[in-house]
Amino acid sequence: MASTKIFAAEFVCGGGFRQRNVAAIPKPLRDEGTAMLKALSADLSALGEVIVPLDLRVDVELPPGVRAFPIDASLPLWSQWIAAAQDCDAAIIVAPEHSGALAQAVAMMRAGAVDPVMSSGDFLRIASDKWETARAFASQLVPHPPTFSIATIDSIDPNLANQWIMKPRDGVGSERFVITDDLEAAKAQLQADSVLQPYISGLPASISLIVSGTQMHLLPAVSQVIDPHTGEYLGGSGPLDQDLQRRATALATRAIEAMPPMAKGFIGIDLILGEDARDDCVVEINPRLTTSYVGLRHMVEGNLAEWILGQGTGPIRCKVSAGEVRWTPDGQVWHGSESLEVC
Template identity: 50%
Template structure:
């Protein structure tokens, strides 16, 4: 099997910017996901990876294609992926980048392990996600957008609010406010305002090969309060939190358009009790939690995308024993157990 892997930031997406103009956090997370995924894929397949030479990224067991900064991004990805059995794309939802990249590769006859176009469209737009989840009765924060103010009265008195881009990636460009009027004044056409929900920041990933779906262990996300910046994660969660996270994520995925495929990350808030649990976002792509998840389970997560490993996921780590940072650094606090 031969598999192409493209990660947007390392693979030419920001070629027109100097290195110091690229958000350090995004580049760190992009490279850490790329390295982890390619390492797992290389255990059972030949891999082709496209990267910019200036980043100095090396892979021992992969064919590396150098990105030409004078060339067209997607044309180079298509050329590098030709002849591969499948392609995996790691890209942000911002400005429709992920959906466009997947569509262009598919239109060139390349099998992309990613969600359907309809799933990508809804998940990439936080307003569409909010509307769909509320319509389906899935717990999601009260929201407001310039073109949808039906819940404006329900926002009164929450005490804290979040304003974010509808197509934002990760924790980039998120603002928090204690005054609703100030929050509304900060909005633009591409903004979504949400009531702040208190609780534990949790991430859970769905892995879908197309033939079957399985949820991976739920983990906590460490978010710096000032600026809502993602600074890492820890897991796996305890059994009760696992059950609650899986149940809520299952309802969210069932409400989405068909079809989920590849990796889908869901950001949740778990409150004091299950009635206080909320879905915050659905990310139709690989997320940084992957660097920690691969250390928690028996076997190879990437192999499950191609049904080379099947059956229930077996966790080998104790509660909260695996920690990671955005740059891919992973520490294990206690020995794994069988």
């Protein structure tokens, strides 16, 4: 029987910046993209032959058995991805929402007769836009930081918060992320493609889920380490304790129920967990693989990639105690004091 062939593409490593000097690629994007690609392709390689589009200028040591498809900087990117994936049985894409890259990648692949295991339709459109996500949550009373656009900033109560966060509607990570205590300056600087939110104190956390058909599998909730001055993601640890797990699960369920249909594959949900459950809120939805995957894969029984591809059976079970696994954005992982192999 022929081996299953799986296409796995990550935007930064897969040529998304092929026409830019590699040194100009933001380090957080390069580190996290490389970490996700190596972890995902390692798990997929246990299920079949893996083909990865690769910008050879990006320093990526692929896991054994994973085959690189070199990207030509002079040719259109999506046509090269389609060519690499043409004979594959399954495809997974990791790309940023910024400038519509993720939505465009999914649409172009499907137009090229490649159907990636990714969300689509209104779910992808709304989850990729922080303003539209806020509107969806508000309509269904999902706890969420008050969110203002350039059209609604005049309605802001200045007593709502002492600090404010300004970020792009389609931003990724800490890109154009500004924390300020000067509300008037923030209002003056706010652009049509950005939103303004009050700074919410609490524990930054995330919970991921895998949607396959009618099944939704929730993964262990984890904490995030976020630089309080820049918003930069510095890693995470998990799983959270049982009480916080219950609270995160309840929030994630409400968030997904508030969204349109067409969720599919791996989805990450960012949260703030307060001192009390009444202060918990959902920050945003990431309709794609997130960096937490590098740690989550060491917390659960079995191979997460099986569930992403719809091949997993039964519930996904956590196999470690609270806080045992931690990781950095570049993919270094520890289980307790033991450093695990970087994929």
